[in-house]
Amino acid sequence: MVHAEAAAAALLKEHDDRTPFHSIRADYSIDDLDDAYEIQASLVRRLRERNNADIAGYKIGLTSPRMQTMCGIPHPIGGSVLRNRVHASGGEALLSDFVHLGVECEIAVRIGRDLSDGYLPSTVGEMAEAIAGIAPALELVEDRQADYKSLDMLTLVADNSWNAGVVLGEFRESWPDLEAVEGVVERNGEVLDRGHGRDVMGHPFVPLLWLCRHLAKRGNALRAGDIVMTGSMTPTYFPSSDESIRFSLGSLGAVEYRFKARD
Template identity: 50%
Template sequence: MQETAAARAAETLVAEHKANTRFRTLAPPDGPATIVDAYDIQDRYVALLGSEHGEAVGYKVGLTSATMQTFCGIDHPIGGVVLASRVHRSGATVRRTDFGRIGLEFEIAVRIGSDVPRGPCTAATIAPHIDGVCAAIEIVDDRSADYSSLDVRSLVADNSWNAGIVLSEFSLAWPDLEAVLGRASKDGAVFGEGHGRDILGHPFNSAAWLATQLASRGRALKAGQVVMTGSVMKTVFPEEAANYRFDLEGIGAVAVEVR
């Protein structure tokens, strides 16, 4: 994609977020024609966000279920960048009015303990580079997107809708992540659950996909970075003030208050 077109598309995204306009497909000639174009725009958009939100400290992986991939018309996950000021500790408070439309995703996050060599990666080859696992909630902002006409390339360009993450303390030892059960609750009442296997069969498969995707763009996962591997259940869109909690068996729990 031409650099000037990608830059214009990134500036459009910044302006739309500031104006709190509804998510829309990025129109030609600046909109992404391919998924590679979408990541070109994302790179420039994230760079523009850096002055306000700090450096990249991790990544998110989305569309980690076959159902969601089919819904969006692709056969692979998508990635986005997590910026420093958007990382919150468990117990954080967020306000719905700060987003076009806030969504919460209940996830397993992993911490990279040592630099991952650039190149194709598998769950087995990335496992030695992971030194921590925690319960996590991703904050997404879909800006009230119309899912009946969703353009996944424009979604990717918009940093795959990442608007923040909330993390529990990292556990240095963990049970079998394929079988681990996570339960989400609202004001103490459980409303959804899922297992680690619901994330591409195993959360490390998600981290490996991301490492491979980054390598295709000349990058690599670095020690200290966090990877949000994907949600174990469908996204929740809070419509009222409430306290949300995600308990991950054998690992920990994370909470966020939505006002």
């Protein structure tokens, strides 16, 4: 039987102590994903209490082949985003505040109406009817110097799928064909990588269909106003010095954040 409360307390202490990421599955009898998400729920509750922060929405990770290959995990994972970790484009983060900060470039959506067991979309078209806005976004991930060659999926999920915050661009109430939209990642004005909406499970709304069912299985649901990160179009980038990361989505605009090595 999983020791969820003890595992969540241990993960929180490891973050406080800046302990490098490692598997805790044997220490706390974590046998499967259900166990891992039970620990995640306890960890998120502790973080909410510590920060006096509500859940602003959710992240979906590992939604592109390149991200799944990077982490060696062949399916999506989910996590919660706390409201105190939601940032506006144009701000900055201090790298020394993190053990090892990564940046992922994504399409964020704002949910327009409650989605519960009574109404769970089953197609991309039905999902689109529940979306109030689309924005370019960056996810901040704290991998605590994880070794990707021996990455333990269950500990990763238990650790709230590594979410350390999100940076949001301006939300647009209409959008072009998201399969074809190109995302361009730039570092200090120089192109680093490119991706397309279709790289995210064929369409960025497909992960949302997965999330609806994931939440329903755990007695939860997407609500109007929730922000959801649909997954990175390109592999995680790890800033190492003073640099500005910009992610643009054509007519959908851009999001930008600066990362500083020191004050």
